[in-house]
Amino acid sequence: MQIDVRExxxxxxxxxxxxxxxNLVDAAGEPTSxxxxxxxxxxxxxxxPNLIETALRRQYADTSLRYAFPMGSWSIEExxxxxxxxxxxxxxxxxxxxxxxxxxxxxxxxxSLFEAxxxxxxxxxxx
Numbered sequence: 637m638q639i640d641v642r643e644x645x646x647x648x649x650x651x652x653x654x655x656x657x658x659n660l661v662d663a664a665g666e667p668t669s670x671x672x673x674x675x676x677x678x679x680x681x682x683x684x685p686n687l688i689e690t691a692l693r694r695q696y697a698d699t700s701l702r703y704a705f706p707m708g709s710w711s712i713e714e715x716x717x718x719x720x721x722x723x724x725x726x727x728x729x730x731x732x733x734x735x736x737x738x739x740x741x742x743x744x745x746x747x748s749l750f751e752a753x754x755x756x757x758x759x760x761x762x763x
Contacts, residue, residue: 639662639668639670640663641660642660642662642665643660643661644659645660645667646659647659647687649691649694650691651694652694653674653690653692653693653694653695654691654695655672655674656671656672656674656677656691657669657671658672674688674691674695677691685703688703689702706727706728707725707727708726708727709725710723710725710726711723712724712742719739720737720739721736721737721739722734722735722737723735723736723737
């Protein structure tokens with residue numbers, strides 16, 4: 637069955653975080669809804685990141701949780717604005733997201749990655 641969506645209206649997240657309901661209006665103007673179990677939201681996470689993050693946090697009562705995809709590759713390109721870079725992160729299957737980033741933020745990210753790597757290396761050496 638195919639539903640042609642005219643408009644997304646609201647959403648509901650179960651109290652236990654195990655499911656999400658998207659309320660919408662179909663092409664005929666009728667209200668309907670779609671219910672997803674939390675694991676199925678991974679397919680929608682780049683278009684609906686807040687829903688899955690909120691559901692996982694409710695389900696496990698842990699505000700530090702994030703839904704993370706394993707990174708397959710990344711690239712950095714010059715943007716048309718010389719002060720900006722385009723950083724693209726891709727999964728192993730090619731699903732990618734691009735971010736525009738000012739050079740100052742790029743330097744901060746570089747430093748943060750370096751510090752995280754150095755910290756992890758120091759921990760590995762001491763164990």
